[in-house]
Amino acid sequence: MTPTPRIPSLLSSPSDVPLPAVLDRLDRLTDWEKRPRGGMRVGLDPMRDLLHRLGEPHERLRVIHVGGTKGKGSVCALIEAGLIRAGLRVGRYASPHVESVAERVCLQGRPVEDARLAQALARALDAHEAARRDGTAGQDATWFDVLTAAALTIFGEAGLDWAVIEVGLGGRLDSTNAVGSEVAVVTNVALEHTEILGTTRAAIAAEKVGILKPGAVLVTTLPADDEAGAVVAARAAALGCPVLRPAISDGAAIEEENAALAGLVLDHLGRSGALGRDGAPLRANLLDAAARASARLPGRLERRRVRTAARAVPVVLDGAHVPFNLAAVLRDLARAPDLSGPCIALVALAGDKDAAGFLSVLAGYGASVVATEMPERRGHAAAALRALAAAEGMEAEAVAAPDAGLTRAADLAARRGGWLLVTGSLHLVGALRAATEA
Structure with missing residues (x-):
């Protein structure tokens, strides 16, 4: 069997690809953020094909994967801020963007340069076009698939300590779920995207907890006796994954809930042996006032x-x-x-x-x-x-x-x-x- 050709790395890609031109290529693909989603294709094979053609960049990453109905973007930003505060090199992938698509791919808390994003997108689009010529699964890749593949390519070649990845929609069949992770976060579950994810909180929870992989830990606010919480707890038990829940007081502000989740992730990583650049275990108190301020995202309160x-x-x-x-x-x-x-x-x-x-x-x-x-x-x-x-x-x-x-x-x-x-x-x-x- 002939091996699938790999797309050259960013290091050998041209540096003068204009981002607007690449985005024009990208915008010719199906973008489910702009269309009725009832007909969305399901399955991760297109995403996996792209990543294979790009050299499996995700396999070089230590990943924290974050999903949920609300707060997932802010929780990602807080985890990122804590890891940066510890002196580590961090990438964060988010969606959607507010003003610029580059907001979705951050290194050290800042959107990547246009030239770097353009190069990665061009490579991912080349992989998509190669899949079309070969008639493989990647020919069905969507706008979000290609952008996600580009982000993972940037991260895989950036020498990161950690990648913090936000789920786009749902979890189980989301493009980001091609990655493995050491920590999976499900912030909470409410009725959303019911035409895709299901019409009950239990059904939606089953989709969101689909990001949990064997060997990972689940961090969530959902209690075990909640309709959605029972589903995620059962999935964690079936995979042999521990479940961690933060202590959150009734009526806590959104910012406090998000910080409690992010802090619990950092504490878990520290207890598991993850260290900052100074050799100290990671811990929740990395989320000091300055770190929290740096994690505030546009368009969220x-x-x-x-x-x-x-x-x-x-x-x-x-x-x-x-x-x-x-x-x-x-x-x-x-x-x-x-x-x-x-x-x-x-x-x-x-x-x-x-x-x-x-x-x-x-x-x-x-x-x-x-x-x-x-x-x-x-x-x-x-x-x-x-x-x-x-x-x-x-x-x-x-x-x-x-x-x-x-x-x-x-x-x-x-x-x-x-x-x-x-x-x-x-x-x-x-x-x-x-x-x-x-």
Whole structure:
């Protein structure tokens, strides 16, 4: 049998590949972030074929793999910050991005340079095209497969101590699940992507815990007697994997929950013999105030403002897109003394999201809604969101264009002495973040 040709390493790749041109090649592939997901192909064979052609870069990595309904991006960033604080070399893969695709691939807490990302993407795309010529599984690789393969290629050739990998969607069949890991984190489980992952928390938990591999440890907030927690605990028992749960007080803030999970991961690694550059075991107290500050991500409880003719309006950017997550966000924001006035929420939601449930949560907090929508994204129409909000008894209007929606929502907040929440989609946050200021 003829061996599969390997794509040359980054070290031998040209250094002048322009990123926009490579992204144009990438954008010709199927991107399930922009399409209805009911027809998503399942299986990891395309991803494995790409990685094989790229020299199995993931096999050179020590991986911490993080999934869950909410908080997974922030938990990844906190783990990354703690490992960097210990003097280690770390890569982090995240999704989606807010403003630039390079945000998804970070080395030492910073997005990779455009040239380096372009080279890796070009190699992954070449691998995809070679698979098409050969008629192998990689011919069916998607946009996210190729980007994930590029990220793992960068990490595999960067001499990392650790790679922190965020699940894209679900877990078991996610592109990132081609990696092995020493720690698997399932932050929590709520109803999301039900057309793909299942219609119960138990079914969704079974998909998310699919990232757990034999020999790894599972870290989760889910109690064993919870519907979803029982599923992940049973999977861990079947694989012989220990389960670790952080001590989190009732009503803890989102940031505290995320830090507790990340700290528990670091403590476990330290107890297992993982050392920092100074030779000391890794530990939770690496997450000091400076490390936590460095781990704050754009679009996650991000505080900014918008200037209007009347005054500067406080703005919170948060990509919450399920009722469970939004409720936690609003609970935390209710504790902020500078957000005591009425809330005007600028909302866009993807078509597969529970719009009625999401708006019901906003109604419970007395918010008014300006509904908008994202061009080129599969989503609820602004008029439909306005109607659902009105059915909840909320004051609501529809402004289809996001920039015009931001202007309208900010003006309402300014006149009423209130504040603005931009939510429902990280894509919406990314489109509008530059129109706000720190």
